[in-house]
Amino acid sequence: MQDGPREDAYDVVVIGSGIGGLSAGSLLAKEGQKVLVVEQGEGPGGYAHSFKRGVYTFDPGISVFPQGHDHALPVAVLDYLGTRDRCRFVELESNYRAVFPDFEIETPFGLDEFIEAHARAFPNEAKNIDAFFRLCRTMHKQAHELPPQLGLGALDEAAKRFPTLFKYINATTQEALDEHFQDDRLKAVASVSWPYLGLPPSRLSYLTFSTVLSVYLEGCFYPEGGFQSLANALAEGMQHHGGELVLNTRATRIVVEDGHVAGVQFGDDGQEVRCRRVVSNADAAGTFEELVGEDQLPAAFVKKLRRMKPSVSAVIVFVATNLDLRAHGAVHEVFRPLHFDHDQTYEDMLQGKPGGMFGTVPTLASPSLAPEGEHLLIVHSLAAYDIGRPWPGEVERYTDEVMTAFEQVFPGLRDSITFLETATPLALERHSRNQRGAAYGWENTPAQTGGKRSPHVTPLDGLFLSGHWTQPGSGSLRALVSGVHTAQMVLSSLGEPGIALDHPDLPPAG
Ligand SMILES: Cc1cc2nc3c(=O)[nH]c(=O)nc-3n(C[C@H](O)[C@H](O)[C@H](O)COP(=O)(O)OP(=O)(O)OC[C@H]3O[C@@H](n4cnc5c(N)ncnc54)[C@H](O)[C@@H]3O)c2cc1C
Missing domain, CATH: 1.20.1160 (Paired amphipathic helix 2 (pah2 repeat))
Structure with missing residues (x-):
């Protein structure tokens, strides 16, 4: 990995290497643009950046990926970048199982x-x-x-x-x-x-x-080896076409000259590279308020931005177990509502109790994530950032309540744990810099969906957005698709022909 930019000037600087930043950056590099991606974290991927704990590999923020079929756009993009062999999508056997208090259902695809x-x-x-x-x-x-x-x-x-x-x-x-x-x-x-x-x-x-x-x-898929392999395939595709990725480097300022993007500053010493275009994959409000500065933006835009609401965050409980989860009826995804009233569940969540839980068993699709004879269970539980009490003091109780809920799904789980760690919204915020640890960009209300999300093209000339704060919306697939849209728009703004990939789902150039 390189430890700093090799050049003083680029065509495009991408801030953030989430799936939306990498898909935009890799396609722009493939189309001949000189691209630099700066990432504040220690590895590429954002919420797709897997981490290791001893012999276990965990995904922090994605559990399933739709459209891993051979003919689908994400696979066509990897093919086009020349890194399709770096990410093998394993098709999941069934859609999800939902375990309510006295009812359960397993649902198939189709x-x-x-x-x-x-x-x-x-x-x-x-x-x-x-x-x-x-x-x-x-x-x-x-x-x-x-x-x-x-x-x-x-x-x-x-x-x-x-x-x-x-x-x-x-x-x-x-x-x-x-x-x-x-x-x-x-x-x-x-x-x-x-x-x-x-x-x-x-x-x-x-x-x-x-x-x-x-x-x-x-149909849904899981990338063999974890979601890091998807992030790596995009990052390697970009590097293969001359793009650069610099890690542990936080962008601190988007330089604006005469109303147009002119560069990006980063790092503690305010190092600067010049560029004609910036794609921000970072938190949208943070991009405009901290990196650009509201004085550079139209008042009506700032007013609208202030009205937008971020999505909730999550607590994630990472478990390894030597219980045979498959024999206990595990499928890749298990929803675990504690009530039939989803509003009650949401209210629980706001009060700091587990709610909106789904458990993922990625070792069914990718056994190499844990040693033979063990499984991973990753429980995602939606969570408010602010529950009126400091999160660190809540972790033990919260984890215990999550384990109780999943003990009922997999009896014997508690007695067969080989690893247990819990991440709170504070960790999500720290690792992604998404405001308040937001899991899905803007809240998915009717007022903030589809075309009502922040557009790719911003009022600041030369600045574009890519990722779950922009269109088409939240989730890893849509973050990837947003990067494809953004790349098309950046190319068009530079007077370049669009992406030369022939695919029915490719957004039109210009
Ligand atoms: C618990 C949880 C479960 C989820 N489950 C699923 C799922 O099963 N399927 C699914 O499709 N989606 C899921 N999602 C949603 C999905 O993970 C996200 O919507 C998607 O990955 C967001 O991608 P992104 O490209 O917008 O950016 P992010 O993943 O948010 O990445 C942004 C990147 O920008 C970097 N960055 C930010 N600011 C700066 C800066 N100033 N300088 C440099 N770098 C910066 C960050 O470090 C980060 O790497 C889940 C999310 C969570 C939290």
Whole structure:
């Protein structure tokens, strides 16, 4: 790894090496731009940066990745960069298991199969189940077909062409559930995957819920060896095409001259490199407030930024065990709601109790993460950054409550732990510099979803955003896709032809 930039000037400096920063940086390097990525952490990947504890390898912030199929855009990007062989996506056997207090369901991939599994559990509402999940698919399809940049004049036409999308575009997930189902337990079961998006159905954008669910139903993957292999494949692809990655280096200032980006300062001594474009993969508010300075931005933009709300954070409990989790019914993802009322779960979370929990067993897909005969269980539990008490004093109690919840899923777990460590929102904030340890960028409310997130193109000439604070939204896949969009826009702003990759999901150049 290089310990500083080799040049004084670059075409593009990327701040942050999360998946969104790396996808933008690698594609820009591939298209011939001189790229420098600066990363404050000790390795690339952001929330995808795996870490080692003795013989174990853990992922801090991603457990599943949709679209690892051979024909999907992420794989095509790796292929295009020449590093596809560096990241092997293992297809997961089943979608998720959800263990409620006195009910459980295991769901398969495939829309028809998913509908059938729910209809078997709630036969009286089989027709409603079919209608609800097919509506999710229609929303996803129409959102996918909607042109990315719609002028005001084109809105009426789009509303006619995509009536379902426009009918529900501002709906919450709860509104769609209430419209379709009678049984409150069914509503809870159908929306049990809400923790993937950080908000309970009553506040979660239905557009976001339905598109994410539909994409996940097409199949999910885990990169062999952990998510670091995805980050490494992108980073190596960038370096292979002449891009540079500098670690342990925090950007402290985006230099602005005559209203245009002119460079980036970093490190304790304020070292500066010149550049024509900056892509920020860092926290959006931090980018504008700390790196740029509000005096460089239009007042209306700053006002809007101040109204945006970040998503919740998480507590993550990292467990290694010699219990045979597969024999205990483990699948890759297990949701563990302690109530049928998701609002109650969210309230628990705000009070500092575990809530919105999902446990991942990555060793089913990638056994090499732990020694033979052992499994890893990573429990993600949504958490407020501020619970009115210091987090360090809460760790023992919190971990104990999480272990109690998962002991009921895997009896014998507590007595067979070989490693246990807990990360709080403070650690997430420290490692990612996402404000308040935000797990998913901006909150996924209807008011902050899709085109209402921070745009890639900013009011500061030459500054672009990439990652989960911008469009299309949160999650590793969408962070990667946002990098592809950003790369296209940066190339266009430089008067260059777009990315020369032939793929149906590639956003248009310019
Ligand atoms: C607990 C948890 C579970 C999750 N589970 C999933 C999941 O299963 N599937 C999924 O798809 N998504 C999941 N997510 C969400 C997903 O991890 C994120 O949405 C996505 O990885 C964000 O990627 P990003 O590119 O926006 O940037 P980030 O991963 O946030 O990375 C930003 C990078 O910028 C760097 N940086 C910030 N400021 C500076 C600076 N000033 N100078 C230099 N570097 C800087 C940071 O160090 C970091 O490396 C989860 C998130 C969490 C927290």
